[in-house]
Amino acid sequence: APTVDLTGKRILVTAGGTRERLDPVRFLTNDSSGKMGYAVAAAAQRAGATVTLITAPTALTVPRGVTVVPIESTQELADAVTSRFPQADALIMAAAVADFQPLTAATQKIKKTADNDELTLTLKKTPDILKTVAPMKQADQVVVGFAAETQELLKNGRQKLRHKHLDMLAANDVSRADIGFNGDNNQVTFLFADGTSQQTPVASKRVIGERLIEQVAKLFAKK
Ligand code: PMT
Numbered sequence: 001a002p003t004v005d006l007t008g009k010r011i012l013v014t015a016g017g018t019r020e021r022l023d024p025v026r027f028l029t030n031d032s033s034g035k036m037g038y039a040v041a042a043a044a045q046r047a048g049a050t051v052t053l054i055t056a057p058t059a060l061t062v063p064r065g066v067t068v069v070p071i072e073s074t075q076e077l078a079d080a081v082t083s084r085f086p087q088a089d090a091l092i093m094a095a096a097v098a099d100f101q102p103l104t105a106a107t108q109k110i111k112k113t114a115d116n117d118e119l120t121l122t123l124k125k126t127p128d129i130l131k132t133v134a135p136m137k138q139a140d141q142v143v144v145g146f147a148a149e150t151q152e153l154l155k156n157g158r159q160k161l162r163h164k165h166l167d168m169l170a171a172n173d174v175s176r177a178d179i180g181f182n183g184d185n186n187q188v189t190f191l192f193a194d195g196t197s198q199q200t201p202v203a204s205k206r207v208i209g210e211r212l213i214e215q216v217a218k219l220f221a222k223k
Contacts, residue, residue, distance in 0.1 A: 003214060004047050004213065004214050004217035005047060005048050005217075006044060006047040006048050006049035006213070006216075006217060006220075007048035007049070008048075008049075008050075009044075009048075009049045009050070009089045009090065009220065010049065010050045010052070010087060010088050010089050010090075011041075011044045011049045011050070011051050011052070011088065011089065011090045011091075011092065011216075012051075012052050012054065012081065012084055012085065012088040012090065012091045012092070013037055013040050013041040013044065013051060013052070013053050013054070013091075013092045013094060014037060014053075014054045014055070014077060014081065014091075014092070014093050014094060014095035014097075014129075015032075015034040015036070015037020015038050015040075015041065015053060015054070015055045015056065015058065015094050015095055016032050016033075016034035016037060016055050016056030016057065016058045016095055016096070017029045017030040017031065017032035017034075017056050017095070017096040017098075018030075018056050018071070018072065018073055018074045018076075018077055018095065018096070018097050018098045018126075019056060019057065019072045019073060019098075020073055020074065020098050020100070020101035020102060020126070021072075021073065021102070021105040022102050022105060022106065022110065022121070023105065023106040023107075023108065023109050023110045024106075024107070024108070024109055025109055026109075026110070027072075028098060028100075028101070028102070029056075029098070030096045030098065030181075031096070031181035031182055032056070032095070032096035032181055032182075033058060033059070033060070033181065033182045034055060034056065034058030034059075034060050035060065035182070035183075035184065035205050036094045036146070036186060036205050036208070036209070037053070037055065037092075037094030037095060038053070038055075038058070038060050038062075038063060039204075039205040039206050039208065039209030040092055040094055040209040040212055040213065041053040041063055041066050041209075042063035042066070042206070042209065043206070043209035043210045043212070043213040044092075044213050044216075045063055045064075045065050045066050046210075047213050047217070050067075051063075051065070051066045051067065052066070052067045052068075052069060052084060052088075053066050053067065053068050053069070054069045054071055054077060054080045054081060054084075054095070055068060055069070055070060055071065055095075056071060056072060056077070056095060057070070057072065069084075073098075073101070074097050074098050074101060074126035074127065074129070075101075075126070075127065077095060077097065077129060078126075078127045078129045078132060081093075081129050081133060082129075082132060082133060082136070085133050085136055085141075086136065088141065089140070089141060089142065089220070090141065090142040090143070090144065090216055090219075090220070091133065091141070091142075091143050091144065092144045092212070092216070093129065093130055093143075093144065093145045093146060094146050094170075096148060096181070097126065097129060098126050099125065099126060100123035100124065100125060100126060101123060101124060101126050102121060102122070102123060102124075103122040103123065103124045104122075128164070130143065130145050130164040130165075130166065131163070131164055131165075134164065134165035137165065139223065140223045142167050142168075142216055142219045142220060142223070143164075143165070143166050143167055144166060144167060144168045144169070144170065144212070144216060144219075145160060145161070145164055145166045145168075145169045145170070146169065146170045146171070146172065146188075147160045147161075147169055147170070147171040147172070148172060148174040148180065148181070149171060149172070149173060149174065149175075150173070150174055150175040151175070153171050153172075153173050153189065154171060154189060154191070154197070156171075157169050157171030157189065157191050158191055161191050161192075161193065166193065167192070167193055167219050168190055168191065168192055168193070168215060168216070168219060169190070169191045170188040170189070170190055170191075170208075170212060171188060171189045171191060172186055172187065172188045172189075173187070178202065179202060184204055184205060185202055185203060185204055185205065186202070186203070186204075186205050186208045187199070187200055187201065187202040187203070187208075188200050188208055188212070190211075190212070190215055198215075
């Protein structure tokens with residue numbers, strides 16, 4: 001179990017891969033299983049926090065004692081996070097959020113016809129949830145992001161930490177088959193706003209979730 005006590009803290013965690021609808025039966029998504037976010041939520045719950053898990057569709061069972069808010073799209077995730085953030089002591093964004101969504105979603109199933117051998121999709125940027133939340137942040141609130149990178153893990157991670165105004169960022173290398181998306185294990189480097197960092201060993205997502213929650217407790221202590 002985590003070695004910290006977060007009794008009385010309200011923690012908002014996001015998990016899973018958002019879905020951007022093309023038509024009533026199709027969507028764009030990514031490889032996120034939700035395992036990392038669910039592990040963080042469970043660790044926070046074991047540490048005594050009151051946990052709300054905002055989750056994209058997953059095959060996972062909700063951790064006991066955790067309040068669940070189901071979402072599908074990035075816009076729904078953004079709405080769910082921004083409406084609950086003011087009442088939260090910490091926000092931890094483990095969800096794999098789509099960066100682009102179809103410019104328009106077809107109301108009827110897109111048909112293949114004799115004259116459409118190619119289909120062009122036009123995508124537009126989704127709202128950046130962490131950037132939207134940043135101006136709402138009070139001095140005593142802790143905001144943690146993840147960075148899923150396939151190259152320049154620490155450089156890109158530090159940039160996201162700064163641009164998204166985070167207290168901490170957990171950077172994971174998603175080009176590796178043994179960690180990152182989908183599997184049961186992960187390895188992250190915690191990057192802090194003060195320029196320091198700390199790398200975990202490769203471990204189960206349960207253990208990584210606990211290490212992350214221990215760092216969140218330290219961040220609370222510094223507020
Ligand atoms: O779910 P699993 O299969 O267990 O996999 C875990 C994971 C690899 C998905 C997880 O560890 C992880 O890295 N989650 C973040 C994935 C992601 O969206 O990374 P990013 O580098 O694209 O985004 C950086 C941060 O900004 C993230 O905290 C993300 O939630 C947030 N974001 C991204 C886009 C957007 N429009 N708004 C956001 O707030």
